[in-house]
Every structure is written in C-alpha cells, then in structure tokens.
Amino acid sequence: MSTETTIRVELTLDGVARTAEVPSGALLVEALREDFGTTGPKLGCATGDCGACTVRRDGEIVKSCLELAAGAQGCEIVTIEGLADGDELSPVQQAFWDEQAFQCGFCLSGMVFAAEDLLRSNPRPTDDEIRWAISGNLCRCTGYEAIVEAVRTAARRMAPPAG
Amino acid sequence: MSATEVVDGKLYAGASVRRHDGDRYLRGRVAYTDDIVLPGMVHAVLVRSELAHARIVGVDADAAREQPGVLAVLSGAELARHAGPIPNAMDPVPVGGQPIALHCLPVDKVVYAGQPVAVVVAETRTAALAAAELVAVSLEALPVVLDAEAALADGAPLLYEEWGTNLLLSGTAGEGDYDAVAAASDHRIDGAITTGRSAPAPMEPRAYIADWDAREERMTWYGTTQAPHPLRHSLAGYLGLRERQIHVVAPPVGGSFGYKNFGHPEEYLVCLLSRLVERPVKFVEDRMSSLRYGAKDTRMTFQAAFDADGRVRAVSCALLANHGAAAATGAFGMAFAASLALPSGYALEAFHGEYRLAVTNKGPWSPMRPFGKETASLLMERVMDLVAERTGLDPADVRRRNWIPADRFPYATTTGLELDSGDYAGLLDKVLEVWDYPAARVEQTRAREDGRLLGIGFGFEVLPEGADIPGALIGASDISTVRMDPSGEVEVLTGVTSPGNGNDTAIMQIVADRLGVLMSEVRIVQGDTERCPFGFGNVSSRGILTGGGSAALAADDIAVKLRRVAGAMLEVDAERIVLHGGMAAVADEPERALPLGVVAHSLYTIGGILVPDLEPTLESTRTFQMRNVRHHPDEHGRIMPFSTFSNGLYVALVEVDPATGVIELQRHVMAHDCGVMINPRFVAGQFTGGVVTGLGAALDEEVVHDADGVQRTDVFKSYLLPRATDVPRFEMVHQVTPSPFTPLGTKGAGEGGVACSMAALLNAVNDALRPLGAQVDELPLTPERVLDAILEARA
Numbered sequence A: 001m002s003t004e005t006t007i008r009v010e011l012t013l014d015g016v017a018r019t020a021e022v023p024s025g026a027l028l029v030e031a032l033r034e035d036f037g038t039t040g041p042k043l044g045c046a047t048g049d050c051g052a053c054t055v056r057r058d059g060e061i062v063k064s065c066l067e068l069a070a071g072a073q074g075c076e077i078v079t080i081e082g083l084a085d086g087d088e089l090s091p092v093q094q095a096f097w098d099e100q101a102f103q104c105g106f107c108l109s110g111m112v113f114a115a116e117d118l119l120r121s122n123p124r125p126t127d128d129e130i131r132w133a134i135s136g137n138l139c140r141c142t143g144y145e146a147i148v149e150a151v152r153t154a155a156r157r158m159a160p161p162a163g
Numbered sequence B: 001m002s003a004t005e006v007v008d009g010k011l012y013a014g015a016s017v018r019r020h021d022g023d024r025y026l027r028g029r030v031a032y033t034d035d036i037v038l039p040g041m042v043h044a045v046l047v048r049s050e051l052a053h054a055r056i057v058g059v060d061a062d063a064a065r066e067q068p069g070v071l072a073v074l075s076g077a078e079l080a081r082h083a084g085p086i087p088n089a090m091d092p093v094p095v096g097g098q099p100i101a102l103h104c105l106p107v108d109k110v111v112y113a114g115q116p117v118a119v120v121v122a123e124t125r126t127a128a129l130a131a132a133e134l135v136a137v138s139l140e141a142l143p144v145v146l147d148a149e150a151a152l153a154d155g156a157p158l159l160y161e162e163w164g165t166n167l168l169l170s171g172t173a174g175e176g177d178y179d180a181v182a183a184a185s186d187h188r189i190d191g192a193i194t195t196g197r198s199a200p201a202p203m204e205p206r207a208y209i210a211d212w213d214a215r216e217e218r219m220t221w222y223g224t225t226q227a228p229h230p231l232r233h234s235l236a237g238y239l240g241l242r243e244r245q246i247h248v249v250a251p252p253v254g255g256s257f258g259y260k261n262f263g264h265p266e267e268y269l270v271c272l273l274s275r276l277v278e279r280p281v282k283f284v285e286d287r288m289s290s291l292r293y294g295a296k297d298t299r300m301t302f303q304a305a306f307d308a309d310g311r312v313r314a315v316s317c318a319l320l321a322n323h324g325a326a327a328a329t330g331a332f333g334m335a336f337a338a339s340l341a342l343p344s345g346y347a348l349e350a351f352h353g354e355y356r357l358a359v360t361n362k363g364p365w366s367p368m369r370p371f372g373k374e375t376a377s378l379l380m381e382r383v384m385d386l387v388a389e390r391t392g393l394d395p396a397d398v399r400r401r402n403w404i405p406a407d408r409f410p411y412a413t414t415t416g417l418e419l420d421s422g423d424y425a426g427l428l429d430k431v432l433e434v435w436d437y438p439a440a441r442v443e444q445t446r447a448r449e450d451g452r453l454l455g456i457g458f459g460f461e462v463l464p465e466g467a468d469i470p471g472a473l474i475g476a477s478d479i480s481t482v483r484m485d486p487s488g489e490v491e492v493l494t495g496v497t498s499p500g501n502g503n504d505t506a507i508m509q510i511v512a513d514r515l516g517v518l519m520s521e522v523r524i525v526q527g528d529t530e531r532c533p534f535g536f537g538n539v540s541s542r543g544i545l546t547g548g549g550s551a552a553l554a555a556d557d558i559a560v561k562l563r564r565v566a567g568a569m570l571e572v573d574a575e576r577i578v579l580h581g582g583m584a585a586v587a588d589e590p591e592r593a594l595p596l597g598v599v600a601h602s603l604y605t606i607g608g609i610l611v612p613d614l615e616p617t618l619e620s621t622r623t624f625q626m627r628n629v630r631h632h633p634d635e636h637g638r639i640m641p642f643s644t645f646s647n648g649l650y651v652a653l654v655e656v657d658p659a660t661g662v663i664e665l666q667r668h669v670m671a672h673d674c675g676v677m678i679n680p681r682f683v684a685g686q687f688t689g690g691v692v693t694g695l696g697a698a699l700d701e702e703v704v705h706d707a708d709g710v711q712r713t714d715v716f717k718s719y720l721l722p723r724a725t726d727v728p729r730f731e732m733v734h735q736v737t738p739s740p741f742t743p744l745g746t747k748g749a750g751e752g753g754v755a756c757s758m759a760a761l762l763n764a765v766n767d768a769l770r771p772l773g774a775q776v777d778e779l780p781l782t783p784e785r786v787l788d789a790i791l792e793a794r795a
C-alpha cells in the first residue's frame, strides 16, 4: 500500500455515527465515496460546476468536491440516500419521480437538494425562482423543463391547505 | 400533466407511466460504474501529452515505478507487445476512407494535446496520480495543424504519415444536374455556415473496470457502454479471446448521447492491464478528458437556385468537417450521415453535395446526437430563409412550397434515402395552433420601430434513424426474450440498453399490455451479455423501434399460449380469451376468468393434458428487423442504411441586444412527429434534452484551442453548458404519423430537437439583425460574434 498519511474523520452520515480513516488531503466527496462507502453523491466535474456531488452539511447544502473531508469532522452529513423517511420519499423526491424529472439520474443529488433548500425558504416559488435555485447544477438529459415542473409540484403538495 | 397511473380497462402503451425504477434513482441507490468496487481492485491513471503533435522519443517511468503502491507503468510501445490496434466500431475503408489503426496508447507519436501516452496502475487512485506526475515523457514537437482547410493544403504536417494525406474521408451525394437546373431557374443565392466544435459531455464521465480471472481465463468487463454485445465482440478480437470468455456488464449510465458507444482506447486498455497485473483495474476519466471529445466543427458552403414563386429547385453544397484526431468509435460516420440527411425534407429537382473530413491536431470526434444531421438542417433551413428574404415571401410559406407533400410518401430523396412517412406542412399547422404567428410578426415590426431587434426563426429537421450499417455491428434489428414463470410474473431481456431515457419502462409497458399483466408483475434486464440475448445496444434511436418491436413479438407468442391454456380451462375457444389486468377472461363474460398465475402454473404442470400439442414453456425469443433498409447499392451506388425518419419544426423568437450582442430566447415552440409514442412523457423528455443541447451548440458551447493546439475549454467554467436560467419554458406539440414499417408505428425519438433548435436560432438571430444589414453565419452565436456582425454592418 502507499504511504499516504491519513486522518480519522468522525461524522454522522445519513443519521448514523461513522468513523473512517481518510487520506489527509481528501476532498469530502472522495472521502464519502471511497472511505465511507456511500455512492449517492457523484463526481461530475470536481470543479464545483455541476452539483452532482451535493450533500447537506450541518443543514447547509454544499458541493462536496469543493470541501475537504477534514472540514466535515463532527458534522452531520445528509446525502440523497438519507433524504427519504423510511419507505416514504420526501415530497421533492416523490415529485421528481412523478414528473419524470430525471433521465440518467446522475444530476439528482444537486437538483433534489437545491429544490429542498429552495422550498424550505420559499414555499411558493415562481418558475424563475426555481430556475435560479437549480442553476448551480447541470443536467445534460432533461433540458430542465421537467425539473422545474417537479419543483412546482412538490411546492403545491407541501403547501399548507389554504384556509 | 402528471404521470398517469393506468387503471383497469386501459392500456399502458400511450400513457405517461412513470419510471419503473424511479424510487431507486431518487434514493441514490443506483450503482453506476464508478460506484462498483471489486475486491482487490486497483486504479489506472493516464499520463498525457502536453503537446498537440509530437514524436514520442521516450517514456522514463523508473521513478514512478518505485513509488509505493505502484504495480505497473506502461507506455504505448510496451503495450503494443501485448496487443495490436483497436478494432474500429465502423471502418471507413469500405466507404472510401483511410484505414484507422489506433493502439490503446499511441506507439510513436501523439496527435492531440491531452492524448494519453502512458498509464500508471496503483493500489489507490491517489497513489496512481502521484506516480503519474513522475513519469517523464520526452516528446519531439512537430508542427501543429488545427484548421481543416489548412490540414488539406499541400505541405501540411501529416498526422498519420502512412495515409499520405490528412483527408480521412470524402465523397459526394445527390442526383440531378445542379448547373442545368440552376441555369433554368429565376434566381440563385449562395452562403456559408460554420458550426463550432461541441462536446457530448454527459454528466457521468466514462468509466471502465476489467476483471481478468486467470484461473478461468475469463474477462468480466463493467463500464459505461451503450452497446455491450458489439463491445464484447470487439474486445474478443482485440484480446485474442473467444467471445464466450468475455462477460460485458453495462450498469446504468449517467447519460451517453453517442459518447458511450464503443471504440474508446481505455475500454481496451483496462483489459490489457488487468491481464498484466492480474487484478481488477478501474479507469475513470476526468472532466477534462471527456471535454476533449467533440463533434460538429463543420464548414458548409452552398448555392441554391430558385424561382420567383419561392420554389427551390436545386442545391449544391460543399461540407468540410474537422474530425480532430482519428478515433475507432466510428465518429467519422457523422460526415457521411450529414451528406445523406441532405436535402432534408424538401423536394428538389437536383441536389449535389460534396463532403470532406479532415484529421487535425484537435481532440477526436465522438459520436454525438444527432450524429451530423444538424448539418443538413442548418444548411437547408438557411437556404429557405435566404430564399424568403430574396423573394419577399414569408419564410413559413417558402417552406410550405418546398416540403415533400404528405401524399408522396414513401419518398425517395436525391441522396437515396426512402423517407417512410410524414406530414411536414402538418407540423407547421400545429405550430400555428399554439402560436399566433401573424401577431408575432406585427409585434416584431412594432419593436423594430422602437429600435428593438426581435427575430423569428424556423428550424425544420428530418432525422434518418434506426441505422443499419453494412459490415458494422450497428443493425436495425434486435432480439428480446420474454418469459413468464409459473407464478405469472414476467421477465423481459433485451439486447437494447437504456441511457436513462426510460426505454426500459416503455418496453415493459408494451409487454404488459400484450400479456394483460400489471406492470408491477414485469421486470426487465438489460446490459448484460451473459443474461440478455444479442443486441446492438442503444444507438441511432433504436430502443423502442427494435427493442420494443422484438419484445412485442415475443410477448405475443406467450399470449397465444396463455389464451389456449385458459381457453381449455374455461372451455371456450382460445380466440375468445382476453388477457387483461392479470386475468384471462372470456370476452364479454368477465365473471368467467382465471388469474394469469393460475393459467401459467397450469401450463407448466398440466399443459400436456390441457392442450396436448402445446410446447409447455412460456418463453419466447424473437427478432424484429426493419425491412425498409437496403444494403444492395442502387444504380447510383447508393444504399439505404436508415429505417425511420422522425421530424420536427421549431420556431424561435429572440431579442438581440444591439449594444452587447446578447441573445435572449423568448419563445421556443416545438412541433414533433416521431410516430406513435409509447410513453409521451419520456418522448417529451428526449426532446427537451435535445433542444437544450441544440441551444448550447447554437449559443455558447464551443471547444476552443490556442494556437499550439492546447484546449482552452476543458472544464465547465470555460465549456458552457446551458443552465436552467439560460433556457425558457418550451411549448411542445406532437403530431403522430405512424411509421408504416414498425409494428407499433413508432419512429426514432432519441436525436430530435438538436438540429432544428440550432437552425431556428440561426435564422431567428439573422432575422433580428436584418434591419441593421448584419448577418451571422458562425455558431455558436456568442455575443462577440453577434456584436462583430453588428459593428461590421455599421462600419
């Protein structure tokens, strides 16, 4: 084996306390995929431009290819694998399925987290606001149209009943 | 419209059923190739050339070899002792091109910047990357040629000296005497269009794992490929193995668009490496690598002859395409396809096209949707608009006057294609239903009075798809197996694969309908050469065409047996049995019914008693072949290698800012005809994706090199894919003209929207610039180019 120096990283991953030895310079996305063995976050560019590596770290969404693994020490990390509540998909996930808002699915981490984040702060977004919210992510398959529709559908379903 | 749940009494086919496996995708539980970890797996990293054209003098790997964790460092020369050149996915020689013989790493010279020259295999990717830094490659620089015209000039530096030229392929297409018809026509115009180089750029880069089992002498290959069976054949040839020694597994891919067909050097390289180090070897390319593969980069010049009434009588054109470095992927076929796709869906008296495809020191061409056919659209749509401008007729009317009339199909074009069916004018009618075009023109005039530059542009496409290439493993046929087990559950195995477009779900819809089962009772297996019947994978929009077609035939075989057994059990003629909703019922007597599980179980257990002459299995493997392709040359030497011709008409409304050259796309109305749609929602997704690819190529995606041939656009900060904020909401309408040659009336739907979006944008921007007397003919229409055109017109 090589003589890479490693550090011990402890974090909560999708609700489970986890520890791994991680190469000291490793990016968060590398550590999550290679050392913690989670494959939800994808590597699409490694330059922060596509969003496929998105996770939530202590409540905030980050592109995990722009973060060092060391910076996640003690943090709570949620990946797309941890979004569903048991058998039940989150309303955003469900809407993405219902509205056929993905094809190859490689962009889903970025798109779904961006949508979750938007709807937390803005439960009734306009189409322009939706497009803006997801614009940090690239999708080469869908042309974005169905994604916008899915976010709209999720917003509608999550809205408190009028009255 | 939300995805529909199909309720009792309805059919799945034609309904926008949602993805059967969407839950797994949304939970991040789908394993793509890079998510696969095999025990003992090691990692390959490539050492790349910094020069665009150079002789390889030597590769010094001693320091790298000594690094901890390094198993092997190999140059192209060393690898060439173990294997010869990569087999070509398509061979240019039979169509008059040069012989392509590429090694998985180059042996004596590099021909583009970033080309791999050596490979490091190490225990971890980090160790391999570190060791790769220590590999010293000594190169002797050669003169670089980047421009296609320059590459074909006398004395140009040669990439492949054995060819004696940089001309990879050339040819002519068409029939009729252009000069004679032009002489008899009222007017002539000429023009030119240049497309920039764009990259297929799926979100998932390519990734491959080869696992050589030395004891069993078997290779298991996992990777991003659209065509597992053809790849297996190719790997066997390369490795000197029998096909039965190779197992190709194609996990779900993160987008392909042609890029992940086969013939990429690393597909073969990982196999050699795994055999050498006797460990599973993984290679994952980085984004820079993927962005070095391009397409388009074509210059077209044209002349057209027309009459005062707007009738275009003859077109003559010359295409010069820049392939970059040669490739074994069959990408050269894009130039050939471009020439055949002309003159699009227009009825001409004469057409003459000449094409030349040059190699240069740019990265290689890769297959990319719509496989060169954007050239045909751009050229003919520009002709139509120029004719409108010269005659003063409306561009919509000029098109109407020139389209092949709906009652003349099947129609033989001047390039030898036999267009199956269509109603092109019907597409225009559909557009006009959703868009008040005359009002838009009035608004445009008013805007012009205010000094605003509004433009309207049409873009029309006819897409030859469902390719069947003589001598290549790309055929317009496929095999599917459908089986029902004694519980009544159904398994479908297809030779086609899905790049994520949903064709697997759509095939399940077709099969579920034919067997009368619920979709939840059906599962599908794709992308595995040990489990699935032979197939050509997903290229040329064939998933539903031939994959769905063969699955339908196989399902029908089983339905016949189920009806006979159920008929015997219910004591009626088999013809009276209806399969629906998981039941076999007597027609018009729904209370006389049996669950299909019971019927299936009975067939397997007492079939010999119930129907003595029935073969007691519920399994069928069938092939569906498109019969309208033709490999025998006609009297002009032309073959007919395409089987369906979907088409579309787009209208774009743009506003150009005269101060900045920035284009705002305000409306994009799309009318499509891809025949019968099995799942309209999936089809719509194909088109919206294609449109955005087209908009990218029209507006901002461009691979750029510096004078030394080093690529300047190698990350998504410099190679600009459209983002959600860059595109408007689309308006889409469908027309259904069923193909007379497919069992379900479907046509290809995988390449639509790219070409006509590019053409619509080019025409719209030129329409916007017309009051200034400015013209643009080079894509992408970046603000600089638009501004230059405006300034030039003002000067």
Ligand code: FES
Pocket (backbone or CB within 6 Å): A042, A043, A044, A045, A046, A047, A048, A049, A050, A051, A052, A053, A054, A063, A064, A065, A066
């Ligand atoms: S991989 Fe992190 S943004 Fe693309």
Ligand code: FES
Pocket (backbone or CB within 6 Å): A101, A102, A103, A104, A105, A106, A107, A108, A138, A139, A140, A141, A142, B203, B254, B255, B500
């Ligand atoms: S679905 Fe393929 S990249 Fe978005």
